[in-house]
Every structure is written in structure tokens, then in C-alpha cells.
Amino acid sequence: MSDLFPGAGYPMPFTPQQLRDHAHFAPAFPSTSSDALEAPSPDRSGRVLRAREWLGDQHIQRDYELLMQDLQQNNPDLAARTRLVDPLIAHYQLRLGSASVMLAAFQRIVNVDGNDTADFLFMPVSDASASDPARRGTHWSLLLVDRRNRQSPVAYHYDSRWGGNDRHAAMLAARLSAPLQPASIRQQENDFDCGVFVVDGTRALVARLVQTNGQHIAHLDDVVPDRRALQIRLRNYHGPG
Template sequence: MLGPRGRLDSQFIHHPRPSSAPDAQIGALATGASSSRDRSGRVLDAEQWLGDEHIQRDYELLAQELGRSDPNLATRTRFVDPLIAFQLSHGADSDALRAFHRLVDDRNGNDIADFLFLPVSDASPTDRARRGDHWSLLLIDRRDRERPVAYHYDSARGFNDRPAQRLAERLGANLHAASMRQQNNGYDCGVFVVDGTRALVGRLAVRRQVDLNLDNLVVDRRALQNRLRG
């Protein structure tokens, strides 16, 4: 387990890093899943599952926006690439530890990351044919380095409990279920992840004690499509 200062407390099995992160959404036969899809993350169809490239592109855009609007919060916040989140959960000790320090440390090796936003997938680390059925969101509050807290937001309640628990444990965080509006289709869980992230970041920018309830989250696929294209 990666402790609050990156300490490895237990050993875990090494699995090779996948060539791409899981294309994870509820509904294995949902429209738009295609191995030949655009990998830039700029193209998202009306009912297409979000892949790692869509989440990572929107996270990059959000990081840029936050850097302009609130540089202090931006310095203390990390929007984690789905590939890195997968590596932190399933990688070898040395790989996970290096990835962890690349996330939280500044150029001088000081741990300055208070908030981590990590996409969670149920993809198999051993079977590449099982690329995942669902995305959810893990927010880790590390303001108390000795007692980090993880909040799990799942738009299909209970579906990703096990992978979220594993990732939280690997990062030394105590896991709490957090409330989130539930999706009503088989393809929007990735939209819930990115829009949930944006909602929480907006609250962090306003006050120290954040309302963590996302029961009234408004998700907007069309707005996401426009952001990705832009």
C-alpha cells in the first residue's frame, strides 16, 4: 500500500501496464464502441462510451482553466490520467511508487498535492479482453497527510466498490461512499466522472469546507463534446 508519504506497506502482484486504459462504461453493447475510433479524444458521438482519451483530454482542459482562474488551487490539485490511475491500482511496487511521486511532488521533491481526482475502472489487470464496464470517480483529500480520505462517486451505485476500495487502499486513504446522482442510460458514466470532477473543483475554489454531495449533479454531454472539439 502506498502510505500517506508514498511508503509501500505491502507487496502486490505485478501486471504489465495495458496499452490503453479501459474503455469503461456500463453497457457492453452500447453504441459507439469501436476499436478504430479517433484516439485524440476530440471526437465523442451522441451515445459513445467515453474512453481514457476523452477523460484525459477534458482533465487537461480543466487543469488549464484552473491554472488561469485559481493558480493556488491548481498547484495543489491533480487530475490523474486514467492510465496512471490504473497503474497506481495494479502496477508493480516500484512503478506505482514512481507514478505516485510524479503526481504529488514538485520539482524539488516536496509533496504539495492536496487533492487527487482519479477515474476508477473495473477493467481486469490480467485479461486484456476485459477492458472494463464502468467508470467512477475517486476524490482523495490529502490535506491531512497522515489521514488522507477518499470519496467515491459512482453513477451506478455499488458497481465499482471493489476497484475503488483497492485504489484507495493503495494510496493509503480511508474510503467513504459519496452521494452522486444516478445515470439513467448505459453510456454516460464517463460524463458523470468529468462533470462531477468539475463540480467539485468549483466548490473547492469557493470554500475550504466543501459540500461533497453530488445528488443534484447536472451532466451535459453536449457541453463535453464542445469542449473536446475546441
């Protein structure tokens, strides 16, 4: 893949905001004709999440900002070692970008003042198409890369829909030179909560890092997604975006 957006004649933007300015390429889920689902809210701030709406990248990023803010206040040491990666950066730059784009994005993520302090990378995985703007994705999952051993990083993929994103997660892990290890998460019981599993799974993993210093992170079978709590967090958070 070149350093251009698919079908476009300009360089791939490098910042999350520039990516969001080109929202027709963002992996925010489309409307659907299914009676079980609701069309996305026109509010791209991420504050509004309906009862049966698929999460878009803006919802995940907004909750990630809130989680990082809480972590910085309550556990600054772990916050300095943790990266909650913007879904658009994970999708377009780390997974689908050229080697140079991927490397540049990776270095911006892990380095703080020239020092690589990132032990844990949390990355939402989308099945959005790289080349077809109309195929903006139907599923989210979560990839955690554990880099405490810089020479031998490992990755864990948590997919709430029977391995629907296995291929995409494997590609992302391989680009980061992190072999996949066995991992599991509770399976969703509807067609619209995969994104809730991503944010609540991230929160559960961060809590385990706080409580056990990274023990028992391979399995999230006890995670119960709470859409209502997420709706309240998104609505009440007044941070960036």
C-alpha cells in the same frame, strides 16, 4: 502483480504516452452489440465523442487537461494543490501496479520540484481487467483523495451506477492509505454516461473547492451530466493529444 504488463515480456511503461502506445491494454471501452450504444470512434485523440458512445480514457484525459489549464489560469493556488490523474496511471500503476510501481507513480504525481503540494487527487476508476486484454472495462467512477491532512488522508467515491465500482475504488483507496468516507452522486439514467459523470463530477468538486475551500464535497446528488457541453469542449480544445 509484477512490474510487467499482463502476459507481456517487457517492463510496464511509466509515462501516460507510453501506456497509450500500448492501447490494447488501455481501459478504453469496447464496441457493443447493444442498440443503445455506439462503437468507439477510431479517433484516439479524444476530440470525437458520439451521442451514445462510452467515454474512453482519452476523452477523460483530454477534458482533465482542459480543466487544469482553466484552473491554472483562474486559480493558480488551487491548481498547484490539485492533481487530475491520468486514467491509465490511476488504473495500471496506482491500482494494479506492484508496490514499487505504485510508489514511484504516486511520488511523481504528488511532488513538484521535490515538494509534495498535492492536497486533492482526482482519479477515474475503471473496472477493466488486469489480466485479460479483451475485458477493457464497462464502467467509470470517480475517486477523490483529500490529503490536506497528510497523516490522515480520506477518500470519497462517486459512483453513478449503484456501487458498480465499489470494490475497485476501495482497493485504490486502500493502496493510498486513505479510508473511504460516505459519498454519493446522482445515478445515471442510461448505460453510457458514466464517464460524463466522472468529468462533470470532477468539475463540480473543483468548483466547490474554489467556492467553499473544500466544504460540502461528500455529495454530488445535484450534478447533472451534460454530454453536449463535453462534446463541444473536447472538439474545441487544442491542447496536448
